[in-house]
Amino acid sequence: MDTTTFDVYDTTLRDGAQQEGMNLSVADKLTIAPLLDELGVGYIEGGWPGAIPKDTEFFKRAAKELDLRHAELAAFGSTRKAGARAWEDAQVRALLESEAPVVTLVAKSDIRHVERALRTTGEENLAMISDTVSFLVGEGRRVFLDAEHFFDGYRYDPDYALRAIETAFAAGAEVAVLCDTNGGMLPDRVHEVVQAVRERAAGRLGIHAHNDSGCAVANSMAAVASGASHVQGTINGYGERTGNADLLTVVANLELKEGQRLLAGAGLREMTRIAHAISEVTNIAPFARQPYVGASAFAHKAGLHASAIKVDPDLYQHADPVAVGNDMRMLISDMAGRASIELKGRELGFDLSGQGELLSRVTNRVKDAEAQGYTYDAADASFELLLREELDGARPAFFRTESWRVFVETVPGDPTDASSEATVKVHVGGERVIATGEGNGPVNALDHALRKALLPCYPEIERFELIDFKVRIMDTQHGTDATTRVLVETMDTGAETTWSTVGVGPNIVEASWEAIVDSIVFGLLRAGVQPRP
Numbered sequence: 239m240d241t242t243t244f245d246v247y248d249t250t251l252r253d254g255a256q257q258e259g260m261n262l263s264v265a266d267k268l269t270i271a272p273l274l275d276e277l278g279v280g281y282i283e284g285g286w287p288g289a290i291p292k293d294t295e296f297f298k299r300a301a302k303e304l305d306l307r308h309a310e311l312a313a314f315g316s317t318r319k320a321g322a323r324a325w326e327d328a329q330v331r332a333l334l335e336s337e338a339p340v341v342t343l344v345a346k347s348d349i350r351h352v353e354r355a356l357r358t359t360g361e362e363n364l365a366m367i368s369d370t371v372s373f374l375v376g377e378g379r380r381v382f383l384d385a386e387h388f389f390d391g392y393r394y395d396p397d398y399a400l401r402a403i404e405t406a407f408a409a410g411a412e413v414a415v416l417c418d419t420n421g422g423m424l425p426d427r428v429h430e431v432v433q434a435v436r437e438r439a440a441g442r443l444g445i446h447a448h449n450d451s452g453c454a455v456a457n458s459m460a461a462v463a464s465g466a467s468h469v470q471g472t473i474n475g476y477g478e479r480t481g482n483a484d485l486l487t488v489v490a491n492l493e494l495k496e497g498q499r500l501l502a503g504a505g506l507r508e509m510t511r512i513a514h515a516i517s518e519v520t521n522i523a524p525f526a527r528q529p530y531v532g533a534s535a536f537a538h539k540a541g542l543h544a545s546a547i548k549v550d551p552d553l554y555q556h557a558d559p560v561a562v563g564n565d566m567r568m569l570i571s572d573m574a575g576r577a578s579i580e581l582k583g584r585e586l587g588f589d590l591s592g593q594g595e596l597l598s599r600v601t602n603r604v605k606d607a608e609a610q611g612y613t614y615d616a617a618d619a620s621f622e623l624l625l626r627e628e629l630d631g632a633r634p635a636f637f638r639t640e641s642w643r644v645f646v647e648t649v650p651g652d653p654t655d656a657s658s659e660a661t662v663k664v665h666v667g668g669e670r671v672i673a674t675g676e677g678n679g680p681v682n683a684l685d686h687a688l689r690k691a692l693l694p695c696y697p698e699i700e701r702f703e704l705i706d707f708k709v710r711i712m713d714t715q716h717g718t719d720a721t722t723r724v725l726v727e728t729m730d731t732g733a734e735t736t737w738s739t740v741g742v743g744p745n746i747v748e749a750s751w752e753a754i755v756d757s758i759v760f761g762l763l764r765a766g767v768q769p770r771p
């Protein structure tokens with residue numbers, strides 16, 4: 239592959255936005271574009287001006303507001319309509335008016351689509367391609383051609399599919415991008431077709447793959463291996479149906495496995511942060527198992543893996559997480575061994591090397607607790623408290639609970655009138671404190687009562703906000719007798735850090751109490767507060 243002319247072309251703002259449930263505002267697009275530029279892609283396809291009013295507006299504002307350092311903006315649109323003239327076609331004119339230096343034209347390359355969807359002839363479609371490309375090139379635009387349904391079209395009528403891209407090259411298109419529009423191709427087929435086209439076509443080829451067969455990344459890699467030097471995809475694999483090729487995975491593969499340098503600047507090392515920042519804007523939760531950038535991409539749970547990782551992390555990971563801005567993490571669970579605990583300890587800042595007996599004790603406690611329903615891979619903070627307890631011989635003594643109780647009051651026939659009242663008795667700051675709290679449910683009431691009891695001694699608690707609360711019934715065959723697991727996520731709004739704790743018990747309130755107490759104790763520890771029992 240000649241990387242001096244390799245394009246990384248991002249279509250998150252156009253094809254990615256075609257994902258079900260995604261709705262990007264102009265402001266969202268103007269926020270994402272600089273992140274893509276920071277990543278170091280060569281091209282940012284901003285949308286389809288003339289077809290979608292928001293996209294017309296995006297290009298207008300982008301020209302004034304964006305200061306892109308690496309990337310060029312590309313406007314997407316279709317060839318002129320059948321029977322029209324390119325310079326009179328309103329949509330073609332809108333591409334010009336977008337002032338984007340690059341125009342990517344979608345064109346039919348499958349004769350069946352020409353005849354059945356466009357309802358025109360093969361010759362007229364070629365004229366539509368030729369006229370539109372040469373008009374835009376004549377107006378000073380660089381033109382890429384997205385040959386829609388190329389692989390399906392090539393299988394049905396290879397000569398026609400080839401004529402479509404040859405026509406584009408002859409009219410001045412820089413790259414013909416072979417699209418697997420329906421996303422059903424397999425890598426062998428892509429490899430074979432791109433190689434065959436490369437032998438016959440007189441210009442640069444690109445790949446645009448959808449993920450309907452689960453092969454979009456593999457198909458993009460196969461096309462590059464066969465000579466394509468322009469790859470299109472979206473951040474986080476966003477896109478219609480099952481999505482597009484995840485550009486992050488394709489680029490990381492090419493850079494880290496094939497030794498290519500494709501992103502400008504330090505983009506590769508910023509990849510994880512940028513992927514997550516874009517998820518924030520799209521409001522789509524990041525996919526933990528996403529290659530390279532997912533939270534679980536370098537998270538190890540199995541004890542045997544940990545024992546080898548202790549010797550050399552590369553023994554159980556395919557790439558260095560730091561290279562893509564991610565981190566290796568140890569997950570603690572019933573699959574952990576002593577090596578897992580030692581590595582997790584290191585991650586948390588404790589040197590446990592050479593403490594075989596302690597490691598065995600912690601491992602056994604984790605396995606016993608997980609058998610009862612606890613889960614530490616989702617509750618790092620509770621694990622850290624367990625570890626400290628084994629290290630110091632006791633839990634951090636911020637307060638001592640004497641007892642708690644909670645009442646639920648309902649008015650029959652009016653569920654909205656249900657309320658709860660809790661009383662907690664704790665020893666804190668050298669005193670016995672009794673506090674009550676009300677809430678819309680028993681857990682809420684207990685949380686209020688505990689905070690009220692502790693706040694005078696520990697004002698930091700005011701900053702702790704419960705941001706997620708998950709309940710799982712562990713052994714459903716026991717019906718209402720089942721064991722309950724509660725996971726609580728808390729945020730320190732002052733420090734903007736979060737932590738997760740777990741509680742398990744025969745009833746939901748008891749399990750919740752345990753998770754809430756862990757959450758407050760851990761929060762105080764992390765905030766560096768001295769215990770005043």
Ligand SMILES: CC(=O)SCCNC(=O)CCNC(=O)[C@H](O)C(C)(C)COP(=O)(O)OP(=O)(O)OC[C@H]1O[C@@H](n2cnc3c(N)ncnc32)[C@H](O)[C@@H]1OP(=O)(O)O
Pocket residue numbers: 286288289290316317318319320344345346355356357386419
């Ligand atoms: C594979 C892809 O994902 S390509 C990107 C697809 N993205 C989008 O469709 C999002 C934006 N689309 C839109 O806003 C609208 O669909 C528009 C503005 C493009 C078209 O909408 P309308 O003008 O209402 O047309 P309508 O949906 O009825 O039909 C599409 C027209 O485009 C024509 N057309 C379809 N593909 C092409 C093409 N590649 N080249 C030229 N014309 C085309 C059709 O023949 C039809 O023409 P007709 O009006 O003369 O019958």
Ligand SMILES: CC(=O)C(=O)O
Pocket residue numbers: 253344384385386387417418419420446448
């Ligand atoms: C152009 C495009 O998005 C496709 O053919 O899939």
